[in-house]
Amino acid sequence: MSHEPNGYPPGDNYLNRTKGFLSWITTLDHKRIGVMYLCSVLFFFLVGGTFAIMLRTELLTPKSTTQMPQDTNYKGQHEDFPQKFLFEKDTYNQLFTLHGAIMVFLVIIPSIPASLGNIILPIMLGAKDVAFPRLNLWSYYLYIGGTICFLVTLATTGLDTGWTFYTPYSSSVEYSHTNVIMATMGAFILGFSSIFTGLNFLVTIHTMRPAGMTWFRMPLFLWALYATSIIQVLATPVLGITLLMLIVERAFSIGIFDPKLGGDPVLFQHFFWFYSHPAVYIMIVPGMGVASELITTFSRKTIFGYRQIALSSVGLALIGFLVWGHHLFTSTQSNIANMIFSFLTFFVAIPSAIKVFNWLATLYKGSISFQTPMLYGLAFIILFTIGGLTGIFHATLSTSIHLHDTYFVVAHFHYVMMGSALIAFIGGIFYWWPKFTGKLYSDNLGRIAAVIIFIGFNGTFFPQFVMGAKGMPRRYQNYYAEYQPYHRASTYGSYFMATGFVLAGFTLLQSLVRGKKAPPNPWGGATLEWQTPSPPPTENFYHTPVIDDQPYNYDRQTYLGPEKGWRDDHYAHEWEDMVAHHDIAGTGNGNGQTNGNGH
Amino acid sequence: MADAAHSPNDHGHDDHGHGEHPPHLAHHFDTLHQQFEAGKLGMWAFIAQEVLFFSGLFAAYAVYRYNHPEVFVYASHFLDTSLGFINTCVLLFSSLTMAWGVRCAQIGDRKWLITFLWITILCGFAFMGIKYVEYKAKWEHNTLWGAGYHPNEEAIEHAFSHGHGKDHSDSHFTPPQEPANVRTFFAVYFCLTGLHGIHVIVGIGFLFWLLIRSYRGDFSPEYFAPVDFVGLYWHVVDLIWIFLFPLLYLIH
Numbered sequence: 001m002s003h004e005p006n007g008y009p010p011g012d013n014y015l016n017r018t019k020g021f022l023s024w025i026t027t028l029d030h031k032r033i034g035v036m037y038l039c040s041v042l043f044f045f046l047v048g049g050t051f052a053i054m055l056r057t058e059l060l061t062p063k064s065t066t067q068m069p070q071d072t073n074y075k076g077q078h079e080d081f082p083q084k085f086l087f088e089k090d091t092y093n094q095l096f097t098l099h100g101a102i103m104v105f106l107v108i109i110p111s112i113p114a115s116l117g118n119i120i121l122p123i124m125l126g127a128k129d130v131a132f133p134r135l136n137l138w139s140y141y142l143y144i145g146g147t148i149c150f151l152v153t154l155a156t157t158g159l160d161t162g163w164t165f166y167t168p169y170s171s172s173v174e175y176s177h178t179n180v181i182m183a184t185m186g187a188f189i190l191g192f193s194s195i196f197t198g199l200n201f202l203v204t205i206h207t208m209r210p211a212g213m214t215w216f217r218m219p220l221f222l223w224a225l226y227a228t229s230i231i232q233v234l235a236t237p238v239l240g241i242t243l244l245m246l247i248v249e250r251a252f253s254i255g256i257f258d259p260k261l262g263g264d265p266v267l268f269q270h271f272f273w274f275y276s277h278p279a280v281y282i283m284i285v286p287g288m289g290v291a292s293e294l295i296t297t298f299s300r301k302t303i304f305g306y307r308q309i310a311l312s313s314v315g316l317a318l319i320g321f322l323v324w325g326h327h328l329f330t331s332t333q334s335n336i337a338n339m340i341f342s343f344l345t346f347f348v349a350i351p352s353a354i355k356v357f358n359w360l361a362t363l364y365k366g367s368i369s370f371q372t373p374m375l376y377g378l379a380f381i382i383l384f385t386i387g388g389l390t391g392i393f394h395a396t397l398s399t400s401i402h403l404h405d406t407y408f409v410v411a412h413f414h415y416v417m418m419g420s421a422l423i424a425f426i427g428g429i430f431y432w433w434p435k436f437t438g439k440l441y442s443d444n445l446g447r448i449a450a451v452i453i454f455i456g457f458n459g460t461f462f463p464q465f466v467m468g469a470k471g472m473p474r475r476y477q478n479y480y481a482e483y484q485p486y487h488r489a490s491t492y493g494s495y496f497m498a499t500g501f502v503l504a505g506f507t508l509l510q511s512l513v514r515g516k517k518a519p520p521n522p523w524g525g526a527t528l529e530w531q532t533p534s535p536p537p538t539e540n541f542y543h544t545p546v547i548d549d550q551p552y553n554y555d556r557q558t559y560l561g562p563e564k565g566w567r568d569d570h571y572a573h574e575w576e577d578m579v580a581h582h583d584i585a586g587t588g589n590g591n592g593q594t595n596g597n598g599h
Numbered sequence: 600m601a602d603a604a605h606s607p608n609d610h611g612h613d614d615h616g617h618g619e620h621p622p623h624l625a626h627h628f629d630t631l632h633q634q635f636e637a638g639k640l641g642m643w644a645f646i647a648q649e650v651l652f653f654s655g656l657f658a659a660y661a662v663y664r665y666n667h668p669e670v671f672v673y674a675s676h677f678l679d680t681s682l683g684f685i686n687t688c689v690l691l692f693s694s695l696t697m698a699w700g701v702r703c704a705q706i707g708d709r710k711w712l713i714t715f716l717w718i719t720i721l722c723g724f725a726f727m728g729i730k731y732v733e734y735k736a737k738w739e740h741n742t743l744w745g746a747g748y749h750p751n752e753e754a755i756e757h758a759f760s761h762g763h764g765k766d767h768s769d770s771h772f773t774p775p776q777e778p779a780n781v782r783t784f785f786a787v788y789f790c791l792t793g794l795h796g797i798h799v800i801v802g803i804g805f806l807f808w809l810l811i812r813s814y815r816g817d818f819s820p821e822y823f824a825p826v827d828f829v830g831l832y833w834h835v836v837d838l839i840w841i842f843l844f845p846l847l848y849l850i851h
Contacts, residue, residue, distance in 0.1 A: 128627035131637040199644045207637040208627075237648045241655030245790065255745035255786045256659055262780030267662060271655055 010582035013438070013535045028133035029538060031436060033140050034118030038429070040147065041115050042505075044106040045422075051099035053498055056460075056491040058086045058095075063478045073481045081481070092477040093160040094178070098153075100163030101183065105190050106147055108417055109279065111425045112286035113232070114143070114197050117225050119436050121201060123529040123536060124219050126210035126545045131203040135196050142193035149186025152179075159183045162475065164276070167257040167268040171249040181250055184243045191236045191243070194282070198232025201225050210528075212547035219527045219551045220296075220309055224289025227313035231278045231285075231320060239275035242268065266331050273324035281320040283417055285313050287380065287424030288355055294377030294427055295359050297525045299366025302552040305358035312351035319347050326395060330404050338397055345395035352388050356381060371523065372446030376427025379454045380420055387415030390465065405475075408468025411461045419457055426453070426504065433508060434522050438535040439515030445507040452500030459493025519565030520578055526552050531571040533583035542577035623822040635824050642828040646835050649798075653839055656791050660846060663783050672851050673777060674784035676758040677742050677750070679733055683848040686729045687840065693722030694837045701830040704823035709813060712826070716810045719833065723803040730796055737785075744789050748782035788847055795843060798836045805829045 014031045024032055064070050064081035073079040087095065122130055130136050153159050157178040161170040165184060169175045205226050209218070218226075246268065248254045255261030257268045288309075296303040303309065325333060325341030333341075359381055368374070390412040394400045403409060430450075434440050464472075467486035472479060479487065521530035532541050549570070556569040564584055567575055578584050621631055628634040664671045700715030737743060740754030750758075759774045809829055812818065818826060 130627075132641060133625075133627065135641075195648055199641055199648070202644055203637050203641045206640055207633060233644050233648050234651055237652035238655050241652050241794075244794075245655065245659070248790065253745040254790065255782055256790070258745075261745045261786075262783045263786070264662065267659060271658070 008537065008581070012537060013533065014538045015438070015535050017538050026137075028129070028137055030118050030122050030130050030133065030136060031536065031540075033136050034115050034120075035436065036140055037110060037118060037143070038115035040143065041107055041111050044102055044147065045111075048099050048102040048107055049498065049501065051095050051102070053494060054086070055092070055095050055099060056494040058092060058477065059479075059487045060491050061085050062481045062484055062487075065478060068478055068480075070481055074484050079481070087477070089477050090160065091158075093475075094158035096475055097159045097162050098150075101159065101187070102150060103417075104163055104279075104283075105187050106150060108283045108421050108425075109190070109194055110143060110197075111283075111422065112290060112428060113201065113225060113228055113282070114139070114194075116290070116425070116428045116432060117201060117286065118197070120432055120529055121204065121222065121225055122208070123435075123532065123540050124222055124527055125204065125208055125213070126528050126541060126547070127204065127208040128539045128541075130200045131208060132200050136200055139193045139196040139200070142189050142196070146186040146188075146190035146193060149182050149189065153183040153186065156182075164272060165243070165246060165268075166272075167246065167249070167265040168259060171246055171257050171265075171268075172260075173250065181247050184247055188240055188243045188247070191240045194232050195236045195240075198229035198236070202229040202233060205229075210545060210547055216307060216310065217547055217550055218310070220292035220303065220306070220313075221286075221289040221527075223310040224285050224292070224313045227317040228282055228285045230314070231282050231317050235275045235278035235282075235321065238271060239279075242271040242275065245271075266328070266333075269328055269331055270324065273327040274321075277324040277327065278317070278320040280413075280416070281316050283421040284384075285316055287421040288313065288384075290424040290428040290431070291359065291377050291380045291384075292355075293525070293527070294373050294431055295362050295381075296552050297431075297523050298371060298374035298377065299363050299368050300524060300554050301362055301366035302550070302554065303358070304361035304364075305354070306550065306552070308354050309358050312354040315351040316348065319344070319351065323348065326400070329397060329400050342395055342397045342400075346392070348395075349388070349392065352384075356385055356388070370447070372441075372443055372450055373427050373431035373523070375447055375450035375454070376423050376430060379450065379457075380424050380427065383415050383419030383423060383454075383457065387412060387420055390415065403468060405473055406468035407464040407472045407474055410474045411464035411468055414461045414464075419461070423453070423457075429508070430504075431523070432529070433511070434518030435529055435534045435536070437512060437515075438518050438533075439511045440518045440522060441507050441511035441515055445503065445510070449500050449504035449507055452503060453497055454500075456493050456495075456497025456500050460490050460497055461493070463487075463489040463493070516563075519563060519584060520575075521566040521568070522562075524554065524557055524559065524566040526554055526557070526568070530566070531568060531574045533578050533581070541574065542581065543573060545571060545574060621821065623817075631821060638824050638828060642831050646831060649832075649835055653791075653794070656787070656794065657842070657846075660787050660791065663787060667778070667780065667783070669778040670781050670784050673775065674781045674788075675848060675851055677737075677740070677754065678788070678848045679736065680848050682729055682733050683844050686726050687844045689722050689725050689729070690837045690840050693719045693726070694834055696722065697830045697833045701823070701826050704813075704818045704826040705820060707818075707820045709816060709818070712818065713810065713813050716806055716813060720803055720806045720810070723799055723806065726799055727796065727803075730792065742785055743782075744786040745782055748785055791843055791847065795836070795839055798839070802829070802833050802836050805832065 014029055018027075024036065027033060062070065062081055063083060063085065065083060070081060071078055118130070118136065122128065159178045159180065161176050161178070161180060161183075165180065165187075170180050170184075205218070205222060245254070245256050249257050249263070253261060255263045257263045257265050259265055292303060292309055323341060323345045325337055326345045329338050329341075390408070393403060394409065394412065430441070430446055463486040467483050467490075468474075470483070470486075472483045472486070518534040520533055522534075523530070528545055528547075529536075531545060553570070557566045558569070559566055575584075624631050624634060628637065696715045696718040700712050700719060703709075703712040703715060740750055740757070742748060742750045742754055755774045806829065809826055812825065
């Protein structure tokens, strides 16, 4: 083994190989593109989150208006309610629309696949890059193009259609006076960004696996991204054409969705949900992939039911295409169609439950360490279970019609999208942060933040289940005073959760300034990305690794202390490379003391 | 999908430790074969995406046709079947020349590759020209979408007097009763053919790109992937028209 593998100087990695702003925006390196995605996504998470806090603040108090006069509070005592609290009703409509649209299109959909997926997927595959690096950069530029459209919408007229853009309100200039075309154009462009990312991952996984990595030796995160890619490639174009028709409808009154011209507005709902229901799985399936990695790594135990988890991701992707009609139970859909869609929707429970039970079985008798990423992993299991079980209420026709358009729905999809998908995203960031930044953060601060977020999240959304079941409709600015206790609890919960996110952000930023250098494998992860330096070199590995086993073998690892992390005997070759390259702190040859399960 | 064909250019050291690379092998692939397979799969995935992109409009067609068959029977008379037929032949022929071009690229016959690319491009232009003639007639007859549908007498006569012979006087000609919402047909017609037309134009752009590269001598029996992939795209655009023609023009 040469002392300087590949002839690069010690300390060389993907972050410092080239320097300057231009080297970033013209990069074809999947890790840099992933990092750019991560920054953009987190920025829009801040924007969308700010809108959410504004909404919750507005909802602190009920109002007394001419349409809805009220003068007693929930205790039955006399109280003078204000006519308006913070925002006009039009502003409120724009706030919840933009909160939803930004969080869905700009944050959650690109969150795990485009940022963490881009950074990690090729490394997990032992590949040098994704199959089409240039297309990858294009995807990022399309993402930026889409965000610009949204920012222009935000800066000019806003958007008040709800994130679903339902026709004919959205398609007619007489109804919505906001810049619907600009926003839908943004979503259209973002859709193609997502398609190209999915296409890239699909091809990469198919054609660039390393020697010995058969399909059933792939890490589960890759299985999840693979299933997600299928949905991205096959469902997103339908959103594309739908939004294109909406744009044409609004611009030229073409008459496909506008009932005044003989069009069918419900057709829009079918088209929209044909994408947007699978899109729910674009959001949640990668989160499940992250959760699988977190749970097996921090239980130090091979994942239970590997094949079942892997195939259930694909199962979710396929079933996801067959259930869009459950969004139309109250939209003049026939009873037969309602029953069929209701029946099919229950099938979603099977792959979801397979995953949850397998995660629990993995935890059972595992050697669990409660480090920051694991707390998110556990939070994911709990919140996803609540979100999933309340989904059954919506699949059941009789309850679904009662709960339609109430806060129960709001709470349900926040448990799934935020409590599961975004929590997994944050967990994934904390898990892979040392890998792609090369810095260790303060685990204690990270854990405190995780607990605050978990409590704050439940404080925010659990009361919404209750008030939704009691009949509080969604998207309303005003409400009867009897709902005030729930709204207050929800708002205070959201403030608490926001504190947690600020602390989590602080933890990560602090690590960039003061964090210790991360070892290649700080957590004892068994997958390939932990067998290369943190941060990895531009080509990801000094030597292309060879796989000969299932992905979660923890038996051959040795803990060498916090500075050196975990050493894997099977990848002794890579370890020697890293030692030779001074990627591992200290000067030892890596065959140090054995501490066993030293956490 | 041509990305695979280009070597990324932001890596400071281009040929570190990989030995001799074929000139068109990107740094992150091991062999040209792997690169070709990746590109091909990517192209097929893109084509699947294209099919689903169009599927929305085909679904709209199916829904409206199922609910209002009389509209489609009535309105399809306004379309010029002979022009549609000629366009179908033009596109089918262009698919043949495209496929032949791919074959020439595979066996390294640069001269004929260039010839076939030119013929394919000309067919593309011919298709768009005929499409223009058709659109222009729709414009003049006021048979457009939405509120733009209020056909003049000439249009109605043009649509329904076929088979009666040109020498029949106007008094013998009674057009059939017009059903409600014929404009929906034209909404679907213009969306479908318009989107298809845009795809033809994009295809012509790709063909010109291939042409420039063929003149430059980029392609060889070892490396012809871009020709193959553009060919796939061109066939799909052709195939979509093969569905559009009977659905819009022929089914009465």
